[in-house]
Amino acid sequence: DGGITQSPKYLFRKEGQNVTLSCEQNLNHDAMYWYRQDPGQGLRLIYYSQIVNDFQKGDIAEGYSVSREKKESFPLTVTSAQKNPTAFYLCASSIGGYTEAFFGQGTRLTVV
Amino acid sequence: KNQVEQSPQSLIILEGKNCTLQCNYTVSPFSNLRWYKQDTGRGPVSLTIMTFSENTKSNGRYTATLDADTKQSSLHITASQLSDSASYICVVSGESGGSYIPTFGRGTSLIVHP
Numbered sequence: 001d002g003g004i005t006q007s008p009k010y011l012f013r014k015e016g017q018n019v020t021l022s023c024e025q026n027l028n029h030d031a032m033y034w035y036r037q038d039p040g041q042g043l044r045l046i047y048y049s050q051i052v053n054d055f056q057k058g059d060i061a062e063g064y065s066v067s068r069e070k071k072e073s074f075p076l077t078v079t080s081a082q083k084n085p086t087a088f089y090l091c092a093s094s095i096g097g098y099t100e101a102f103f104g105q106g107t108r109l110t111v112v
Numbered sequence: 113k114n115q116v117e118q119s120p121q122s123l124i125i126l127e128g129k130n131c132t133l134q135c136n137y138t139v140s141p142f143s144n145l146r147w148y149k150q151d152t153g154r155g156p157v158s159l160t161i162m163t164f165s166e167n168t169k170s171n172g173r174y175t176a177t178l179d180a181d182t183k184q185s186s187l188h189i190t191a192s193q194l195s196d197s198a199s200y201i202c203v204v205s206g207e208s209g210g211s212y213i214p215t216f217g218r219g220t221s222l223i224v225h226p
Contacts, residue, residue, distance in 0.1 A: 006155075035216075042116070042201070042218040043156075058213075090155055096212070100146065103155030 003027065006091050006104035013085075013111050021076045021107045023091035031096060032074035036060060037088040037106075046089075049074055050096075078109065085111045114139040116204050116217035124223045129192055133220045135185040135202030143205040143212050147176050147187045150199045150219065159187070159200075189222075197224045 004025040013019045025032065031050050035043040045058030049068040063082025068074055074093075078085045088108050094101040116137045125131050137145070144163050148156035160169045160176040162185075168177050173190045189196055199219040205212045 040218070042216040044216075045213065048213070088153075092155075100158050100161050101214070103148075103157070105155045106153070108153070 004093050004102050004104040006107050011109045015111055016080045019078050021089055023074045024072055025093040029093035029095055031094045033092045034076045035090045114206055114215045116202055116215050118202050118217035118220050122221040125192055127224050127226050131189050133187045133200050137183050137204040139204040139206040139215050141207050143207050145178055145185050146203045148201040192224045194224050
C-alpha cells in the first residue's frame with residue numbers, strides 16, 4: 001500500500017536527550033514536511049524539503065534538525081535545545097509544494 | 113504576513129443537521145486552498161483542493177466554496193453524521209520565490225451529537 005508512515009506513534013524521552021522521529025513515504029513524492037501541533041493551535045511548519053539533499057527552515061526550526069539523504073525518508077531530530085518539545089508531530093509529503101499533501105498519522109512526543 | 117483565520121472556533125450540532133464553516137485568508141500570491149479533516153490524534157485527511165479559477169468543489173456531503181476576490185472560503189457539511197465530529201482545517205498555499213508554502217488555520221472543532 002502506498003502511503004506515508006511515521007514511527008513511533010508515542011515517544012517518551014527525558015529532558016535533555018535528543019530524539020529522532022521517523023518519516024517514510026513510498027508515494028514517490030519530491031516534497032516532504034514536518035509540522036508541530038499543540039492543543040488549540042494550527043499546524044506550524046518546522047522544516048520542509050523539496051528535493052533530496054536540500055531542506056529549508058520553516059517558522060519554528062530552532063531546536064530541530066532534519067536530513068534528506070533519500071527521497072523516501074525525512075527524519076526529524078528534536079534536540080535538547082528545543083525548549084518545549086512535548087507536542088504532536090506530523091510529517092507530510094506532496095508531489096510538489098502546490099499540490100495536495102498527504103499526512104502521516106503523527107508521533108506524540110512527551111518529554112519528562 | 114500570511115494568515116488564515118477560521119470561524120467558528122468550535123461548533124456543536126445535532127446529527128442530520130447542516131453546518132457551514134468559514135475561512136478568511138490574507139495569503140498572497142494565492143496558489144490553492146484546501147480543506148482537511150483531522151480526527152483526534154490522527155493526521156489530517158484532504159477533503160477538497162481549489163485553485164484560483166474554481167469557486168466550488170464537492171466531495172460527497174462536503175462542499176467547499178471559494179471567493180478569491182474577497183479571500184473567503186466556506187465548507188458546507190450536509191446531513192451531518194456522528195463520524196463528522198473532528199477538526200476541520202483550512203490551508204492556503206502561496207508562492208514565494210518558487211516555493212509554495214502552506215499556511216494553516218487553527219481549525220474548527222465540530223461535534224455532532226445524536
